Amino acid sequence: MPELPEVSYFKKYLDATALHQKIRKVSAPEELILGTKEVAFQQLQGDQLKESRRLGKYLFVATENRNTLIFHFGMTGNFEYRQGEEPPKYTYFTLHFENDFQLFFTCPRKLARVYLVEDAEVFRKEHELGQDALEASEEEFLELADGRRGSMKGFLMNQKIISGIGNLYSDEILFQSRIHPATAVNDLNQKELKAIFRNIEKVLLRVTKSKMDSSSLPQSYITPYRKAGAACPRGNGKIEKAKIAGRTSYFCVNCQPAK
DNA sequence: CGTAATGTTTGAAT
DNA sequence: TATTCAAACATTAC
Numbered sequence: 128m129p130e131l132p133e134v135s136y137f138k139k140y141l142d143a144t145a146l147h148q149k150i151r152k153v154s155a156p157e158e159l160i161l162g163t164k165e166v167a168f169q170q171l172q173g174d175q176l177k178e179s180r181r182l183g184k185y186l187f188v189a190t191e192n193r194n195t196l197i198f199h200f201g202m203t204g205n206f207e208y209r210q211g212e213e214p215p216k217y218t219y220f221t222l223h224f225e226n227d228f229q230l231f232f233t234c235p236r237k238l239a240r241v242y243l244v245e246d247a248e249v250f251r252k253e254h255e256l257g258q259d260a261l262e263a264s265e266e267e268f269l270e271l272a273d274g275r276r277g278s279m280k281g282f283l284m285n286q287k288i289i290s291g292i293g294n295l296y297s298d299e300i301l302f303q304s305r306i307h308p309a310t311a312v313n314d315l316n317q318k319e320l321k322a323i324f325r326n327i328e329k330v331l332l333r334v335t336k337s338k339m340d341s342s343s344l345p346q347s348y349i350t351p352y353r354k355a356g357a358a359c360p361r362g363n364g365k366i367e368k369a370k371i372a373g374r375t376s377y378f379c380v381n382c383q384p385a386k
Numbered sequence: 387c388g389t390a391a392t393g394t395t396t397g398a399a400t
Numbered sequence: 401t402a403t404t405c406a407a408a409c410a411t412t413a414c
Contacts, residue, residue: 130392159410184393202392203412217411236411238393254394277404285404286394295392373406375390 129184129200131260131291132335137198137206138181139339141188141230144208146176148224155241157219160234162197162242170194170243171222183256183290187247195247201238207231260291260327268324272312279315279323280308281372292327294374295350296334300326302349307383308376309369314386353377 129137153168155161161168171190179188186198198204207215208230214221220232220241232241244250258267271288282288283297292300301308303326306319315323337344344350347360355368355377363381370376 133392199393201394204393234411236391236393236409238410240394275403281404284393293392372404374393 129202129204130293130296131181131184131331132296132338134181134184134186134200134291135335136338137200138179138186140206140208141176141179141186144206144228145222145224145230146179148175148226148228150174150176150222151225152223154221154223155219157237159237160219160232160239160241162199162240163244167243168241171196176222182251182259183286184293185254185256185290189247193245195244195250197240197242197244197247197250198232199240199242201234201236201240203236204232204234204239207233255287257286257288257290260289261331263289263324265321265324268327269317269320272315272320275312277312278308278372279306279310279312280374280376282312283323283327284372284374289327291331294376295353296330298353298377299334299348299350300330302378302383303330303347305382307380307385308371308378310386349377349379 150171153171155165155168158165174190174192177189177191179186184199188196190196208228210228214231215233217233217235218231219234222230275282280297280301283292283300298308300323304323306323349360352360352366355366357366359366359379359382361382363379366377367380368375368377
């Protein structure tokens with residue numbers, strides 16, 4: 128379930144488990160998952176994961192030998208750290224550690240990727256990753272929005288502009304901002320753009336909190352009601368669905384009128 | 387059985 | 401040249 132908040136959770140999970148464990152062996156039985164050639168991953172033998180950082184929906188893990196292991200979770204990627212011979216179903220990449228534990232990287236839909244690179248900055252440039260959604264300033268955000276003609280939802284989901292926001296939380300940010308997802312960026316005034324900017328941080332941090340402590344989202348959130356015909360959490364009618372910016376979007380036309 | 391699913395990349399259209 | 405859009409990718413679940 129990986130947008131920025133989920134990847135923050137995976138970072139916490141990896142930090143609490145696989146970090147600083149000596150790697151005994153690497154298994155990569157599914158070539159499709161590998162963003163870099165399989166042979167490169169064998170370099171990890173004897174190495175250790177040193178520290179991790181999240182950028183957008185990517186998790187960068189620096190190793191003691193100065194390489195960087197990069198995880199991207201696609202739509203269904205997940206970690207599982209435990210002992211035992213039998214890997215979980217859909218395991219396509221495994222780090223085996225000297226302590227007999229393993230970090231399994233699973234992904235039923237095989238859209239996840241794992242990379243091993245020498246220079247994380249080169250990777251970032253190659254993949255054209257924009258500023259992290261939690262690090263952009265209001266000024267930068269307004270600058271990035273200037274002159275854009277596409278939908279606001281498409282703008283929020285474009286990883287080259289701002290990275291970390293996907294289908295679910297772009298809908299939530301726009302619901303909280305009372306902006307229809309199909310509204311063109313250049314049809315929004317500064318006040319509306321600033322409200323969206325504030326809600327990016329607000330929503331992402333709130334969702335991250337709920338991922339970290341398994342708490343539920345506020346009553347006023349639309350995320351739990353992503354179903355056409357569901358009642359708007361503000362009591363303003365029914366949730367509608369439409370394909371916007373290539374993805375299924377849920378919104379309330381009464382709260383979020385089209386411009 | 388058909389359709390949609392939390393994402394990114396590619397190539398075409400604007 | 402830059403931006404936007406739709407389709408493709410692989411597989412599962414409803």
